[in-house]
Amino acid sequence: MTTGLTRKVRLVKCPKCWQLLPEPAEDGRILIEAKDVVYECGQNCGCGPGCVNRVSQRGIQYRLEVFRAPRKGWAVRSWDFIPSGAPVCEYIGILNRADQVEKHDEQKSEVPEFCIDAGSAGNIARFINHSCEPNLFVQCVLSSHQDIKLARVVLFAADNIPPLQELTYDYGYALDSVFGPDGKVKRMPCYCGAADCRKRLF
């Protein structure tokens, strides 16, 4: 999971606690659409943990289950209905400089500065599979600092998601962008089953 965002920010007042925040924050508990970055209130605001502008800081609110999916290995679904725009879970792992990951792993042509590696440590997000027609989207969130390269990465519902439907997001690989240690292009078939499936993850 990588973020390659760069963006100039404008300081405005938080609508809830009136502290200065970069750019207007989302007013409400759900996110309507993906943005470059969402600014939430954090430890530097005076508003406290109950502030509505901390939508992704409440931990996992749904009963998520890891299950076995045909041809894809482990997968994740929710026992509860998830409304469109709701934060589902943060993508947790070890933050690495992308160039360090490359030394012992596959290479990508466009490499961002940092990546979150959930291979050795992470949460349930590491079991969420790719789909070409996903029901989650990836959103960068800043709250306790303003360094976009170190934003938290949170998965939000892109749709109303009924119970037991597999949760998926678009891994976002460009085709032929992943290379093996031998320098050859690596290909991985996609089994998401979407009508417009690209047939390959990368």
Ligand SMILES: C[S@@+](CC[C@H](N)C(=O)[O-])C[C@H]1O[C@@H](n2cnc3c(N)ncnc32)[C@H](O)[C@@H]1O
């Ligand atoms: C982050 S893991 C997801 C959890 C994984 N299924 C497992 O069993 O641990 C990513 C890996 O899952 C598999 N995967 C995810 N989405 C897939 C898809 N749409 N089609 C085929 N394999 C998929 C691939 O092996 C991929 O490298």
